[in-house]
Amino acid sequence: MKPSGDTTIIIKNLIKKFGTFTAVNNISFSVKKGEVFGFLGANGAGKTTTIRMMCGLLEPTSGDIHVGGISVRKTPGKVKQHIGYMSQKFSLYADLNPAENMEFFGSIYGVPAKVISDEKKKLADRLELSSLNRIKTQDLPMGFKQRLGLTCALLHDPEVIFLDEPTSGVDPLGRRNFWKEIYTLSTKGKTVLVTTHFMDEAEYCDRIAIMNFGRIIDIESPDSLKEKYSSVNLNDAFIRAIKLDRENSEDL
Amino acid sequence: MTNLIKADGIVKNFGIIEALKGMDLEVPRGSITGLIGPDGAGKSTIMKIVLSLLKRDSGMISVLSVDPDKDKASIRQHTGYMPETFSLYTDLTVEENLKFYSQIHKVGRNGYSEKRDRLYRFSRLEPFSGTRAGNLSGGMKQKLALSCALIHDPELLVLDEPTTGVDPLSRQEFWNMLHELQNRGITILISTPYMDEALKCNYIFMMHRGKVVEKGAPVSLIKDFSENLFEFEVPGKRPQEYIDLLKEIFSGEAVFLSGKRVHAVLTGISDYEEVKKRVISSDAAFQVKKILPELEDLFISRILSEDTNETFR
Numbered sequence: 001m002k003p004s005g006d007t008t009i010i011i012k013n014l015i016k017k018f019g020t021f022t023a024v025n026n027i028s029f030s031v032k033k034g035e036v037f038g039f040l041g042a043n044g045a046g047k048t049t050t051i052r053m054m055c056g057l058l059e060p061t062s063g064d065i066h067v068g069g070i071s072v073r074k075t076p077g078k079v080k081q082h083i084g085y086m087s088q089k090f091s092l093y094a095d096l097n098p099a100e101n102m103e104f105f106g107s108i109y110g111v112p113a114k115v116i117s118d119e120k121k122k123l124a125d126r127l128e129l130s131s132l133n134r135i136k137t138q139d140l141p142m143g144f145k146q147r148l149g150l151t152c153a154l155l156h157d158p159e160v161i162f163l164d165e166p167t168s169g170v171d172p173l174g175r176r177n178f179w180k181e182i183y184t185l186s187t188k189g190k191t192v193l194v195t196t197h198f199m200d201e202a203e204y205c206d207r208i209a210i211m212n213f214g215r216i217i218d219i220e221s222p223d224s225l226k227e228k229y230s231s232v233n234l235n236d237a238f239i240r241a242i243k244l245d246r247e248n249s250e251d252l
Numbered sequence: 253m254t255n256l257i258k259a260d261g262i263v264k265n266f267g268i269i270e271a272l273k274g275m276d277l278e279v280p281r282g283s284i285t286g287l288i289g290p291d292g293a294g295k296s297t298i299m300k301i302v303l304s305l306l307k308r309d310s311g312m313i314s315v316l317s318v319d320p321d322k323d324k325a326s327i328r329q330h331t332g333y334m335p336e337t338f339s340l341y342t343d344l345t346v347e348e349n350l351k352f353y354s355q356i357h358k359v360g361r362n363g364y365s366e367k368r369d370r371l372y373r374f375s376r377l378e379p380f381s382g383t384r385a386g387n388l389s390g391g392m393k394q395k396l397a398l399s400c401a402l403i404h405d406p407e408l409l410v411l412d413e414p415t416t417g418v419d420p421l422s423r424q425e426f427w428n429m430l431h432e433l434q435n436r437g438i439t440i441l442i443s444t445p446y447m448d449e450a451l452k453c454n455y456i457f458m459m460h461r462g463k464v465v466e467k468g469a470p471v472s473l474i475k476d477f478s479e480n481l482f483e484f485e486v487p488g489k490r491p492q493e494y495i496d497l498l499k500e501i502f503s504g505e506a507v508f509l510s511g512k513r514v515h516a517v518l519t520g521i522s523d524y525e526e527v528k529k530r531v532i533s534s535d536a537a538f539q540v541k542k543i544l545p546e547l548e549d550l551f552i553s554r555i556l557s558e559d560t561n562e563t564f565r
Contacts, residue, residue, distance in 0.1 A: 042419045043390030169291035176509045183492035203511035
């Protein structure tokens with residue numbers, strides 16, 4: 001199966017078992033180029049396992065994953081060039097300075113030195129810092145760290161970007177500026193996959209997948225989800241979706 | 253109602269970083285009081301000062317009628333603490349963790365089994381008593397950490413972002429447990445970045461960069477919000493597409509994203525017709541509503557007046 005022109009991610013009948021435990025239980029979905037796709041679920045629902053398989057970090061038990069025209073199962077190493085990954089908590093080296101972080105992430109993805117130095121200049125201008133060498137990353141304000149993390153994840157110009165709880169710990173203004181930037185990326189054709197526990201942020205997604213017990217129980221736009229579960233907001237819709245699925249699972 | 257915690261003008265610096273710039277805090281006995289704000293606002297610092305884990309540089313504080321710096325033993329005996337990072341032993345089982353915490357708090361062997369059983373009924377963790385803490389789901393880890401913080405029957409429970417990274421349903425279950433504890437007379441000081449949780453507190457302190465920018469009961473804060481809040485929407489468009497236009501029209505005012513729409517706190521104009529006229533002359537598709545604020549609107553309008561240099565750019 002080859003993705004068509006406007007589909008960046010195709011997941012088909014994906015299963016992952018750890019011993020007798022089925023972490024991901026036969027899920028299928030696709031994500032369009034330029035789409036902002038929210039990946040929500042209870043803790044332990046299988047989100048992280050799915051994302052790790054999409055990044056080629058974990059081998060599926062069965063099923064197919066295509067990202068940017070690459071079969072992740074056949075060539076898991078190749079997919080990394082097509083994916084950028086950012087997590088507010090883990091993606092930067094705290095005791096390196098911002099310039100060193102950019103050089104590190106640039107070099108592991110084989111980004112030309114010229115591109116890295118141009119990006120450094122752009123970042124320094126944007127943050128109004130005279131130098132990116134004089135401060136350790138851990139001492140940057142939270143919003144600056146977040147911008148640096150996003151810059152590092154985008155250095156190799158990937159088609160897909162994974163944002164794993166990207167705004168955890170960020171103040172409400174910083175979170176809004178971040179989502180404005182995400183929108184800009186999506187208009188430039190980047191496909192964005194995001195996990196978050198802030199349900200007001202999930203509103204910014206074009207579509208949302210909700211996972212429970214390793215299965216996808218809903219894939220809808222935020223508005224259709226609210227309508228489906230007769231909820232005023234997504235927090236409420238999420239809670240109803242998971243509760244209903246649990247009740248149905250117990251009936252079986 | 254008497255205050256179980258009363259702090260005035262607490263200052264705490266770490267080197268050149270001013271973590272608390274003169275913070276006042278009152279926590280009424282029997283209340284759930286929330287510290288609301290992003291990382292770096294000073295929430296954990298004030299909690300550690302309350303718990304006698306950190307010394308203040310200056311200011312006055314009384315917790316359970318004692319000065320935490322002078323009577324650490326009494327503070328430790330009567331407070332339970334759930335730190336920000338998961339602090340239990342991941343290679344010990346649920347039961348072993350409970351036993352360990354009962355021993356460091358000198359609960360005594362006889363009292364222990366009764367307390368354990370009561371905590372099991374409360375947390376519904378009994379079926380997992382033999383499971384290693386590291387193998388529990390996120391929501392269950394929180395319940396175990398809460399149980400361990402309760403093993404010595406504290407009067408005051410201090411919970412530092414217990415629900416960060418936890419899904420909405422587990423968060424709801426966790427809050428049901430907190431309300432149960434409140435009904436038993438336990439006073440709770442909790443920090444959270446989630447505004448829906450702030451609404452569940454009796455009192456909140458909204459914190460930003462070491463200062464309290466707003467405090468009170470959530471409902472009264474909303475009721476007393478005196479500024480004019482407007483909501484803008486263009487059907488079929490994402491809010492990011494038209495927010496810059498609105499910022500231009502209302503330059504100098506607080507204009508920000510709110511889910512699928514844009515909100516603006518307008519101080520210059522309050523008249524609905526006037527606001528509508530201004531935006532419609534730029535784009536006829538604008539829909540305008542004058543609305544009541546949510547806590548997030550209130551928080552943003554308070555922090556926008558502060559220096560915003562450190563946010564994402």
